[in-house]
Amino acid sequence: MFESLTQRLSGTIDRLRGRGRLTEENIREATREVRIALLEADVALPVVQALIQRIKVRAVGQEVLKSLTPGQALIKVVRDELAAVMGSQATDLNLNVPAPAVILMAGLQGAGKTTTVGKLARHLKEKKKKKVMVVSADVYRPAAIEQLRTLAGQNGALFFPSDAGQKPEDIVRAAIADARKSFADVLIVDTAGRLAIDEAMMAEIKALHAVANPAETLFVVDAMTGQDAANTAKAFGEALPLTGVVLTKTDGDARGGAALSVRYITGKPIKFVGTSEKSDGLDVFHPDRVASRILDMGDVLSLVEQVEQQVDKDKAAKLAEKVAKGRKFDLNDMRDQLEQMQNMGGIGSLMEKLPGMGQIPEHLKQQVQQSREVPRMIAIINSMTKKERRNPALLNGSRRARIARGSGTHPSDVNKLLKQYQQMEKMMGKLSRGGMKGMMRGLQGMMGGMGRMPFR
Template sequence: MLDNLTARLSRVVKTLKGEARLTEANTQEMLREVRLALLEADVALPVVREFVARVKEKALGEDVAGSLTPGQALVGVVHKELTTLMGGDLGPNATELSLAQQPPAVILMAGLQGSGKTTTTGKLARWLAEGGHVQNGRKTGKKKVLVVSADVYRPAAIEQLKTVAAQAGVDFMPSTADQKPEDIARNALDHARRHHYDVLIVDTAGRLGIDEVLMNEIRALHALLNPIETLFVVDAMLGQDAVNVAKAFNDALPLTGVVLTKLDGDARGGAALSVRQITGKPLKFVGVSEKLAGLEPFHPERMAQRVLGMGDILSLVEEAQRAIDVDEAQKLAAKLKSGDRFDLNDFRSQIAQMKNLGDMGSLLEKLPAQFSQAASQIDGKQANKQVRRMEGILNAMTELERSKPELIKASRKRRIATGAGVQVQEVNRMLAQFEQMQAMMKQMKKGGMAKMMRAMGGMKALRGMKGLPGMK
């Protein structure tokens, strides 16, 4: 996501050294690079012109403080303007969903066919049902969510939403292709009121292109439902077209926000920088993977940091807090403290925690640029695959074997490999990784992290652990 832009801007930082201040002469080349970087990232030309002009105005004459180089000072200016461009000027709570009304709060999903609207409906429902919603900087707790499809032109869409809703663990309101969209919406709203749902999410029909029939239908639904949120779902990979589509929907509907999908599949990602500027509406969510957990609230400042290679540690920590089972972690800590050894059951729990963290590629993108060399050695998809294989191997073992790994000799390894559908070498590799983890846990119990790192030979040992999932 935005990899090309990040790479170009990181080169910009290195071009100026030893200057006392930013001047017209020493910023000209850097601004040219910024302009090219934005255009290559598919940012709309009017947006690029306005952005570069603002950066130039703010940067000229800026003193370079203390230990900063002019390149770093310019990046500071670029960071502020990127944050503004992506919605930072709208205030700290602008990207939050507004659900403060008499339940049910209605969310209307709009967008073209193929934009990921139905999947995003399921992702958003899951996020709300699991307590992800934040109002004025505070979580508001788990919501009772109902989803319904008003897409009567594509019967598969109704079945798709039913499947996604079941996976997300939220309620689905049945509808059929022979019903009118307005009747579906009216029935769903009545059902949501009578059964005390907090949120009703209505998935609407998409088209392959913008047409008057689509716009009239969604205007009618909007008038009937009076939604508190009308979210425009757009595919990041549309590039420049995303801006045109966003403008058309914004002219037709009183949009309250934008959801940018498939951001993980586009190294350019310029639509993220253009859509908000063109529509004037905040980006509220981004889709970062195909998984139901692959929806992230959008934070302009954090995204600006990621674009400039500063990483997004806050989002990384928040994901870890959501995914990690604190009780399980405390049980393991108590077990090790009491003198019990780390066994394969504990190792399996750790693997499960890793899976809960979600897509490895998405997590690695949030690391600051100084870790990019190490992160580049990890293939996110391969890492996910390896984690699943390791879990399969562990599940193929008996409870006794996981409790007493020393029992696993040649014949047992062959049986485990057959049960997991892998080669014996993979079982050996996983056991070797377990032994490394066991040694680390033992070292931590004896004297903490410092001793453990000395025992491992610092980061050199980490680089040598080629057997870890996804490591080349």
């Protein structure tokens, strides 16, 4: 999300960053470029007008013009105002109610409600340590109930069965009663969507809201619909007391207009964003971090959180102990490191959170994101015997040819992997001897080697 906006703004930001002084003409030119970039990103016109006006008011004040680094000060103003229009800070779910806390999901058909219910159940179970039950009140869409049953099983949630012949209100009443008996902390209710907003749909969702008395009413909307996402959310917000919005399919939205428009137009916070089709592809929405990413400042906080949550701490501790004792780093250890990288979404997911990614040409970023290099490396290591992984010195020419055949690669790919392994082993050896400078040189060499590996 926001790739096109980041690229459009990066030139403006670079020009501003180096200025020793700013004039009203500079500021006028910069805000004009920001305005065009926002409109091209499909941000709603009222949002663009309000945002530009707020930037102008702050930019011509003492905060910027009297600053020792006016260019940097103006960038900070733009960042702060982008964050403010999206809600400034992350807004958590309010689950501080008698159990079960009911979360009612609303939205149009095709927005991804059912999938989001599964992801939200996993998020609450893993991050909030809640016992979650899910129920489908969608009695119209074929297989909606079975889809939710499958998702509940995959994400460790209790499933309350329902039937297409039942009334939605009766389903919700029975589910709440069962959630109490099962001592569930949270009950997530999936509701029916329609292809467009209509009176029957609104009447039904209002009736469900009255029965459920939910702690949270979340509107699920497809980010790829751009400005229409904000307008649809506004229509739902007028019919229902929404408490927040979930933006789905943000990985397919390069413009980001919905994220910048929804909060301003609806007055409701974006609480989550769907970042991938995977069951863990649901992230808390942090407006301040997103604003930094838009301006190509990276999102190091999210990167740190991702590492903390997804790195296997036991494996990391064992490797650290092994290195500290001076024991040999082998190909099993290398495979563990590659698999951890895969668990964090691959190189592309890590790269997009780093500062300065807007400066990298799009075709190179696409190469990295689409690269199968890490899975290929894992496949090569998996094609070795246990003895070969523990003792890579055994890997002569005939063994390398056999491994290449077994992994569907070329002997040259096996040779490249072993060269990278040797660099990693050397780096770990220097680390065990306490040579931090040597380790850093080894790391640079290893990254250089990875950079030279061809993309297929």
